[in-house]
Structure formats: structure tokens, C-alpha cells
Amino acid sequence: MSTTSSHTAAVTVATLRKLKRNGEKIACLTAYDASFAAMVDGAGVEVVLVGDSLGMVVQGRETTVPVSMDDMVYHSRAAARGQRRALLMVDMPFMSYATPAQALLNAARLMQEGGAHMVKLEGGAIQVDTVSNLTARGIPVCAHLGLQPQSVHRLGGYRVQGREAAAAEAMLQDAQALQEAGADVLILESVPSALAARITAQMTIPVIGIGAGPDCDGQVLVLYDMLGITQGKTPKFARNFMPGHDNVQAAMAAYVEAVKSGTFPAPEHCFD
Numbered sequence: 001m002s003t004t005s006s007h008t009a010a011v012t013v014a015t016l017r018k019l020k021r022n023g024e025k026i027a028c029l030t031a032y033d034a035s036f037a038a039m040v041d042g043a044g045v046e047v048v049l050v051g052d053s054l055g056m057v058v059q060g061r062e063t064t065v066p067v068s069m070d071d072m073v074y075h076s077r078a079a080a081r082g083q084r085r086a087l088l089m090v091d092m093p094f095m096s097y098a099t100p101a102q103a104l105l106n107a108a109r110l111m112q113e114g115g116a117h118m119v120k121l122e123g124g125a126i127q128v129d130t131v132s133n134l135t136a137r138g139i140p141v142c143a144h145l146g147l148q149p150q151s152v153h154r155l156g157g158y159r160v161q162g163r164e165a166a167a168a169e170a171m172l173q174d175a176q177a178l179q180e181a182g183a184d185v186l187i188l189e190s191v192p193s194a195l196a197a198r199i200t201a202q203m204t205i206p207v208i209g210i211g212a213g214p215d216c217d218g219q220v221l222v223l224y225d226m227l228g229i230t231q232g233k234t235p236k237f238a239r240n241f242m243p244g245h246d247n248v249q250a251a252m253a254a255y256v257e258a259v260k261s262g263t264f265p266a267p268e269h270c271f272d
């Protein structure tokens with residue numbers, strides 16, 4: 001078996017770190033089934049995210065809160081069958097990681113039954129023990145700060161996070177603590193661009209933004225937003241890449257190109 005890396009070598013945590021070190025942007029899109037995972041992977045993203053956003057865009061629910069472990073395993077397994085090269089990141093759903101022990105069992109399920117390469121969970125300091133418990137056992141983890149959609153009922157809506165000085169400072173500290181606990185990647189959602197730039201600069205792990213400005217190490221969008229097929233209101237940070245393209249694959253390739261070249265996100269997709 002050859003160990004020589006090639007253009008099509010599988011993306012790993014080490015690949016993502018190298019991209020950050022080299023200042024090359026990381027492209028990520030969500031996918032929830034084999035066909036879209038294959039297309040997204042073929043478009044050249046480094047990370048396919050089976051997000052619990054599937055609760056809203058696939059299941060038609062109001063929030064991600066009702067999404068279950070069985071839902072995530074089902075969609076992860078389907079996406080895993082489609083994707084080839086990208087790293088498959090899978091969300092841990094609401095209350096599936098309320099304790100470190102519960103998180104370990106459920107993350108193992110996502111990897112063994114769902115084919116996940118990395119699990120993602122929302123939360124700051126409160127997740128430090130869970131992150132160190134998972135990563136010490138060989139489970140790669142993506143932490144998720146800023147707007148945490150599983151907490152929408154506590155937050156009272158999908159609002160930009162970290163605008164006040166104290167909240168910004170807490171986010172910087174949470175990011176550092178999660179990195180020290182072993183987190184491999186950080187996602188920042190709906191965060192002022194200047195704060196996201198500060199966090200990205202202080203971290204050695206890659207930081208992927210969604211509504212977090214142009215200075216993150218990479219970008220992620222919900223696939224249905226990127227294709228302009230989300231029902232109802234789309235977030236300010238989303239861009240529909242279909243206009244100007246006559247097929248889905250071309251729109252996905254345009255998204256990857258825009259992330260790589262830094263033309264997405266533009267100022268109208270960002271928060272102050």
C-alpha cells in the first residue's frame with residue numbers, strides 16, 4: 001500500500017491543520033444523504049458536515065432540538081456511503097452529550113454505525129471535560145461556539161453572539177479552553193467579524209466560520225441555503241450560488257472557489 005500523498009488523498013485532521021498553517025481556506029458544506037455527499041465531495045470541499053440542521057431543512061422542524069441520535073446515525077451512514085475524500089464531520093444532537101459518559105457512547109455510535117470521522121458538539125467551558133474525554137479516546141472533536149442553535153429556546157432566537165465586551169471575552173476564553181482540552185476544529189456561528197478574526201488568530205486549530213466574517217480559516221454553509229432551496233427566511237450570512245449556474249454541481253464548485261479565493265463571505269454576509 002502506498003503512503004505517498006496525492007491530490008486525492010483523504011482529508012484528515014492533519015490536512016486541515018496544514019491548510020491553516022499555509023493560509024489556505026478550508027471549504028465545508030452540509031450534506032445529509034449519499035447523493036449530495038458525493039456531489040459536495042466531488043466539488044472539492046475538505047469537510048462534509050452532517051449537521052443537525054437536517055432537522056429543519058430535511059425534516060421540516062422549527063428547530064434542531066427534536067433531532068435524535070437515530071436520525072443522526074441514519075443520515076451519517078447515508079452520507080458516508082456517498083463521500084470519498086472529504087472528512088465526514090457529524091453533529092451530536094441535543095442532549096446526546098449532556099455528560100462525558102453519555103457523549104462517549106453516542107460519539108462511538110456516530111463513528112461505528114454512522115461512519116463519522118469527527119463529531120461536533122455545541123458549548124464552551126461546560127464541554128471541556130467531554131472534549132478531553134472524547135479526544136483522549138481517539139475521537140476527533142469539532143467544538144461549536146457563538147450562536148448555538150440547540151440553545152435557541154434559552155437564547156430567545158437566532159441572534160449574533162459576542163457583541164458585548166464580556167461575552168466576547170468569554171468566547172475567547174472558551175475557545176482557548178476547548179483547544180487545550182483537545183478539540184481539533186472550532187466552528188464559530190454568527191459572531192462579529194472582528195471577534196472571529198481575533199479568535200482565529202489566537203488558535204492553533206482551524207476555525208471554520210458561518211456568519212463569522214472573512215478571516216476564519218474556512219467557511220461552512222448549509223447546503224440548502226447555498227442552493228437557494230431553503231423554505232422561508234434564509235440567514236443574512238447565507239448566499240445562494242445557483243444564479244449564473246445551470247446545474248447544482250457548478251454552483252457547488254463556485255462556492256468552493258469563492259471560499260478558497262476569499263470572495264465569500266462578502267461584507268453583506270458579515271456582522272459588526
Ligand code: KIV
Pocket residue numbers: 030049050051052053054091187189210220221222
Ligand atoms: O447543523 C449544522 O448544519 C451546523 C452548521 C450550521 C455549522 O451546525
